Amino acid sequence: MRLYEEGLIYRGDYIINWCPRCHTALSDLESEHEEVQGGLYYIRYPFKNGRGHLTVATTRPETMLGDTAVAINPEDPRYKDLADDTLVLPLLGRELPIIRDAYVSLEFGSGALKVTPAHDPHDFDLGRKHGLAAIRVMDDSGRINELGGTYAGLDRFEARKRVVADLEAQGLLEKHEVHLHAVGHCYRCKTMVEPILSQQWFVKVGPLAAEALQAVQEGRTRIVPEMWTNTYHEWMTNIRDWCISRQIWWGHRIPAWYCGCGEVIVSRTTPQACPKCGGAELKQETDVLDTWFSSALWPFSTMGWPDQTPELKKFYPTSCLVTGFDILFFWVARMMMMGIKFMDQVPFKDVCIHALVRDASGQKMSKSKGNVMDPLIIMDQYGTDAFRYTLAAFAAQGRDIKMSEERIAGYRNFVNKIWNAARFTLMNLQGDREAGAGLPPTLEDRWIISRVNRTAAEVAAAIDDYRFNDAASALYQFTWHEFCDWYLELVKAPLYNHDDPARQAAARRTLGEVFSRLLRLLHPFMPFVTEELWQRLPGAEGSVMLAEWPNGEPQEVDPQAEAQMELLMAVIGAVRNIRGEMGIAPGQALPVVLMSHEDSARQVLESQAPRLTALAKIASLDWAVEGEPPAQAASAAVAGVTVYVPLTGLVDFAAEVARLDKEIAKLEKEITPSRNKLANEGFLAKAPAEVVEKEKAKVAEIASKMERLAASRQRMRAFM
RNA sequence: AGGCACGUAGCUCAGGGGGAGAGCGCUACCCUGACACGGUAGAGGUCCCGGGUUCAAAUCCCGGCGUGCCUACCA
Structure with a gap:
């Protein structure tokens, strides 16, 4: 309503993207361009005076039924001296004026362009400029209508074949070339989109986009990784008005009513009578709003807006929106527009664009392509935690993911490793983590405490920067190659030495503490196994989800212990190397x-x-x-x-x-x-x-x- | 057509001006009392090519080649 009242929503006749299968209009975004091999047909349009012809080139010969002119470039030397200024449209016999417009390219095709204002956006513009009629020759299902003469009733593809055949029979088809071009397809059903002249509701996005663009430029909203700001900028700058009418049965019904007198009433409540003629015969618009239009309000409408609820006050603007790049325009940009418009503030401080999972050959996964990897099957096979960990480990910024089952298997092994390390730990804790205080720590104690703190700090920093892969690999490295490979082996000595119960207890204490921190650090990446183990850990209370997050204590970092351990590990490594290389059992x-x-x-x-x-x-x-x-x-x-x-x-x-x-x-x-x-x-x-x-x-x-x-x-x- | 990425071990990928890394795979040995979904040791790289900047380039810049993605109305 407010947008309408401010003139930012209007109803108008324009060429829109029409899906002849879904029977609905689509926005520019919902029309996906795909390269297809088509043909370029060179068709002879005879002059009215009977002397020769002009050849036009087109990829869609069937639309000639709606031609109302032929356009040439005024600079074109080939057409300096034309025999006549009027042509006769083949097949239908309609007279067509020749118009001159610099829009026509000298290089492409024959340099002469047939103009079909009702079926092509540029022809539509040309038509407006030159005052041409727009003749719509197709119905909503993509069939030729009664204005298409003998072709009426034919499907658009069938009509093309017939038109071409008839032209050929009359000697009017000069030639036919294979031509690659991008054609819009319905994002939902992949049907070829038909540009059609139609009356629809539009949003004038210019002013909204300018504000949304400025918010990012000024850093009020930060896009991570930064490279996406270019894309955002590009799109926001070249944006065209947004067709928001949809002829489908779900969505918000547009609050507009039509009176027989021609009046359009847009109202918050159902109007009883026409304010102009007083008539009570009002019909509500049957079109609904594009779902993306409705969901652009999501960041505030979900929290009680337009009421100033406590939730709205507290949670708007939100801190971070995590999403895929393909949603950047569809939703993010539009939430930005609406948020700024209605809340005077950006809807989120950060927008984190995560990687997209693609198939082994780098293709976007899609059901219609049949190249999807079903996460349920994968999780069944390798475990949910392993799958989640893999996604985190792969989530390097600015790069997409080619899913690899080998990597998932690797992280399944990692989960298994943790499970076994936990078995060892829990077995040795013997239900007690508290005893053993007071003894000076051993080298392995000091070392592992130092390392777990460094790791915690690294993980925290990585998460703050949305570098989830760095966090995941730091934890992997620490868990497997420090905690398991070295610490667990070293701690066996005091643990197994029953002659020194005090030292044994001290070892348990450190083991329990480090393992507890490890579970907490791993939990965001591996929620199920860590919760399960947490429940068994002596001294752990409640859910690991609510346990204190280890941020890494700088005072617990011990460079001396790390240096000493390094020496110890080097000597052990040297002996092992000799053993291995010399073939000693x-x-x-x-x-x-x-x-x-x-x-x-x-x-x-x-x-x-x-x-x-x-x-x-x-x-x-x-x-x-x-x-x-x-x-x-x-x-x-x-x-x-x-x-x-x-x-x-x-x-x-x-x-x-x-x-x-x-x-x-x-x-x-x-x-x-x-x-x-x-x-x-x-x-x-x-x-x-x-x-x-x-x-x-x-x-x-x-x-x-x-x-x-x-x-x-x-x-x-x-x-x- | 334009824009944005990417090209690093056999494969999948991190790193991003000063000692080439990980997982899987590979080789040898080992059922050592948490773990064979494991352990120990090891092999394996012209960091796509060519220029430039620098004391120093896998890393920064320019130009190629190749790959992917996005945007786009050349009928």
Whole structure:
């Protein structure tokens, strides 16, 4: 009503997109252009004076039945001296004036354009400009009507064939070329849209769009990822009036009444009599509003508008709308227009455009194409949580998703991993998470607490930025490769040591705490399994949905513990590498000798000897005096520490030399770019000091490793 | 036709000026007391091509080639 009163809604005769199957008008958006192979027909229109003809080109010969003129470009040299200014329309014999308009392209077709104002939007404009009649020759089902002469009653495609055949028979078809062009199709039923002259209701969107555009330009509404603002801008700038009449049976009926005297009454209440003639014979408009028009009011109409309800006050404008790009115009832009118009404020602060799931070849999934992946089947197969996690992991900004079942299976495995980690955790907690306070934390305690806090901070930051894939992968990495791979293995030692119940309890405490935080962090991505496990976690109350969200406590980040763990993991990795590369059975415990000139490293490793021994499967752990390595041993170099595995008896010296060669070659490849940089004077002069320092430290570390490995290699060679 | 993306391991994809990453797949070994939907170790890359900017380019700029999407009335 308000829009009508302000002149922003009007009724008018225009060419609209008509679906001959749905029997309704469509907006420009609902007409989807699709490339089709059509024909370009060159048809001879004879001059009235009988001397020759003018050839016009058209893709839709059947519309010639509604022609009311032929247009040429006034600049066209071919048509400078025409024999006559009047043509005779073939088949029907109607006389057609030749009009001159710069709109006609000199390059396309024959340079002569047949004008059918009732069946083409541009012809309609031309018709208005030149005062031509508009003859509508088709009915609402796409059949030729009584104005189409002998073609009356034929379907539009049938009519085309007949028209072409008849023209050919009369020698009026000059030629016929194959022609690719984009043709509108009904978004609902894919029927070819027919542009038809018709009286409909329209919204004058210009002023509304200008405001909606400005809101985004001024940042009152932010579109994420930003690249979509271009698209939004483009569309808002080139927008045409919006046809909102629909001849369908669902939707809001347009509140307009027609009186026999010709008066149109638009009213909030049902009018009793015509204000002009007093007549009581009023008929309400049968058309309904486009559903997108109605739903443009959604952000406020759902909260009691036009009343100023408490809900409306509190929740408008909303914080974030999450949607797909294909809805950006249909709905988002229109909610913006209406929100600003009626609420004086944008409907949402952020619009988050998420990725669209496409099929394996990048096609948009659609039922009619038959390339849909049924989420119910997938969830049945891999689990709802796995499916949801996959979508989150794939949801990188600005990119669509080609769904891959392998990835879903990978996340199913992840869910399973968590389930098993939970079994381990719950089994060991023995119903108690509270005991064990007071003992100083072990290295693995400090480390995992530090890591879970870093992860929490990372997840929080990622979610704030709508980088759901970053959040998902941070959690995956932490859960599997830190919590499960390292922490759970390390914590087994205190957990299984019944001789030290206090330490055992302390271990339980940390385990329970970290696992509890992990469940809370995972919950948004994996709601079902985490809730199930939460219910079994001792000390957890209520639903995990309501549990406190871990944001990451900076004071619980412990860089020293992380550095020490890094050393421990490197040494364990070195022993395992030797075991794997030398083909030593996993079950065989190995003697290990360490050598280091760094007291701090030695201290850490000595204090962690039990963990080191357990995870690297070590039979005996000894320290060598510097410069006196064990004679026959495989070796590895980590930062600050050299690792020896004496292999007397079962050692294969050639294999060890080969292993060291490979390792040295790898380091060589790593060190070269850094050495080159340091040899570059420009780098030393212009690069930031910390970058130069970093390169130097890197070169020093790798060089040290290489030296130690080379020394080992030399010793091994002596035994060959 | 115009616009916007994308081209990184065999496949699916992150990253985005200073040490090439993940999942799956692959190779070898292992049913180790949470987990074989698993563990340990490993192989695998001209970051599409060509220029440019820079001390430094997979990353920024320009031009190609290829792919996808969106918009569009050339009858």
